[in-house]
Amino acid sequence: MKKAVVLLSGGLDSATVLAIARKQGFDCYCLSLDYHQRHIAELHAANNVAIAMDASVHKTAQLDLSLFGGSALTDNAIDVPESETTGIPVTYVPARNTIMLSLALAWAEVLEAQDIFIGVNALDYSGYPDCRGEYVKAFQDMANLATKSAVEGKTITIHAPLIDMTKAEIVTLGTTFGVDYAMTVSCYQADSQGEACGLCDSCRLRRGGFLAAGLPDPTRYKMHLGK
């Protein structure tokens, strides 16, 4: 079986990506990042998802991005917005996907893996620049000049299978593949038990996906939310 590194946040998208990579026959090495995010509960979710989906290994790198701050997810002084905002929201974490893909690249090289999976999505998303196809392509181009393996001919492919899918399509596909979304945590301000606020951008996109797909929403919300 070919090895792949799968970036696993513990949210809905990356759980679906892990299911896709497994379905494609990859031996999956899952990588999460503890960057002292506000919603640390997502890391427990990532571990549960990795086990449930028969990943070979799950590692969590530690890198405290509050060293730099600049985001509602790494600086507690910045509130997570609970209604829609214009432009790229304050939940954007500077260079987060670049950092996570760089770590995945390092591990892939050590594993002699040539495939990296990431759950970015450029349709039902928050406008983050590092979730767009052109960014993913540019990272892949850079990666293929960056490593000893690539220079020796073992090129890297960055797979972003959700890039052009709606959230409804994502949850429909994942459900077909047996993903248990009750395990996943998307909320930016999930509590330590993984219960979701239902109000932040990430919750809104997730709720909208289940609604549009006509699938039951298994998310545990902190409060009763109208349909």
Next chain:
Amino acid sequence: MKKAVVLLSGGLDSATVLAIARKQGFDCYCLSLDYHQRHIAELHAANNVAIAMDASVHKTAQLDLSLFGGSALTDNAIDVPESETTGIPVTYVPARNTIMLSLALAWAEVLEAQDIFIGVNALDYSGYPDCRGEYVKAFQDMANLATKSAVEGKTITIHAPLIDMTKAEIVTLGTTFGVDYAMTVSCYQADSQGEACGLCDSCRLRRGGFLAAGLPDPTRYKMHLGK
């Protein structure tokens, strides 16, 4: 003054780059990475260099790359070669410069800085792929698609002023700019006092640079080395 993020390892090259950035009038925010490298003494050197050269801030990010291993610098089971080897040596750390540039990119965005300096060099070097000009260019292209700032028009420039210089040219320039190389640590297996082995690839390149430049070598070696 314009702000720049300067990657500072504590070695000879990055100290010279800091001097160049200061000379160009940048307000310098220095970033080091504690990746549990074998030659941890370089981090103390980095701090001393940052202070001596009047950096505005010096931060050290913590990220244990022994999580992945695969290098003599992050895995104590792999010895540092003490004579020349063929090909890219085992001291190569998978994706290290990509990880460090990603962190610099994150901090630059928070600081609203558009300039990042890195001391890579593609002449007197160990053949590491992530020290070549084409790699640096590809990182810059990716970076300009990766961040909110770049997408909003504040593009990033990755400066690699040493890229086409010999080690002799580097130490000559740095000496002109007042760099105290006695403070720097290049050796891959420097001891806790920063004393160098004189035998590893990094020591050989450094010694050769001072010799070729006709400058006294201020490095503290563990043993007497013939000229």
